[in-house]
Amino acid sequence: MGVIRKTKSVEALLHEFNTSDEAISAKQLIEQLDSKFNKTTIYRVLDKLEEDGVLHSFLGKEGLKWYAKCNGCSASKHKDVHPHFQCLKCGRVDCLPFSMAIPEIPNRKVEVSQVLIQGLCEKCCV
Amino acid sequence: MGVIRKTKSVEALLHEFNTSDEAISAKQLIEQLDSKFNKTTIYRVLDKLEEDGVLHSFLGKEGLKWYAKCNGCSASKHKDVHPHFQCLKCGRVDCLPFSMAIPEIPNRKVEVSQVLIQGLCEKCCV
DNA sequence: AAATATAACGCAACTTAGTTGTAGTAACAA
DNA sequence: TTGTTACTACAACTAAGTTGCGTTATATTT
Numbered sequence: 001m002g003v004i005r006k007t008k009s010v011e012a013l014l015h016e017f018n019t020s021d022e023a024i025s026a027k028q029l030i031e032q033l034d035s036k037f038n039k040t041t042i043y044r045v046l047d048k049l050e051e052d053g054v055l056h057s058f059l060g061k062e063g064l065k066w067y068a069k070c071n072g073c074s075a076s077k078h079k080d081v082h083p084h085f086q087c088l089k090c091g092r093v094d095c096l097p098f099s100m101a102i103p104e105i106p107n108r109k110v111e112v113s114q115v116l117i118q119g120l121c122e123k124c125c126v
Numbered sequence: 127m128g129v130i131r132k133t134k135s136v137e138a139l140l141h142e143f144n145t146s147d148e149a150i151s152a153k154q155l156i157e158q159l160d161s162k163f164n165k166t167t168i169y170r171v172l173d174k175l176e177e178d179g180v181l182h183s184f185l186g187k188e189g190l191k192w193y194a195k196c197n198g199c200s201a202s203k204h205k206d207v208h209p210h211f212q213c214l215k216c217g218r219v220d221c222l223p224f225s226m227a228i229p230e231i232p233n234r235k236v237e238v239s240q241v242l243i244q245g246l247c248e249k250c251c252v
Numbered sequence: 253a254a255a256t257a258t259a260a261c262g263c264a265a266c267t268t269a270g271t272t273g274t275a276g277t278a279a280c281a282a
Numbered sequence: 283t284t285g286t287t288a289c290t291a292c293a294a295c296t297a298a299g300t301t302g303c304g305t306t307a308t309a310t311t312t
Contacts, residue, residue: 005259005308027298038262043299045260063189063269064298088237096231102243105222111214111245117228119237131279131288153269164291169270171289189298190269 009037009045023068023084023093058114060086060093068095081113087121135163135171149194149210149219184240186212186219194221207239213247
């Protein structure tokens, strides 16, 4: 399937991701768009956008789900191994612009990988 | 602080981690020891054991919290960069016995890192 | 342009991992 | 054995995310 209809919620969410390169958590989107859309809608649209390969998702600290625009990654072969960076001070998350090599492991089949690096971001480092 | 008193719950939890090298999720421990201990107790003892450097924790898929015995990692300098492997079929999780180099990032301060690799484990690969 | 099919939506109720407050209990030192 | 206080159980809560379903909106067909 995928995103078929161009509805207001789809456009609003895409707009959020187009105005910034940072990752956005589902929680944050729900808070931000609370007056306009129901949280169920937001979760479902995010699911769809991920299925379509428009966004990819990952878990930040405390198990919150984050979404970011897919740049290199296709919907079919979704083997993103670029790390995500979460600032421990301001909470912001972004995708780091390089790949990390995930090693093959004897007798196991690697399918997906997630690297979460935590620390202080540029702004909070000063 | 740390684990001060040798209570039944502390012993029972340590026993679980000593009889296997696999990681165990908080959820699983609560199910397993449900008749013996309250879930609050289990969460609190796990916290303590982690503070003490006896266990380390990380998030698996779906944001569940997993715990595993600390082998190399000291309580003070807790920069584990060994990957964790979660089997997508049977759900089992373990620590992979090698370290991964987490790169330094310009203008950022890396503090902790987490690598979660998902795929098929030895048993489910066949 | 109206009719139709169905994808998408809002709402409310639910699920569940994890947390908090508190009064009672048990570990351990004196 | 007594006193301090760390630890525990219980119940009530929090919050992210999910589910079911009747209604609405999109896009296709006539």
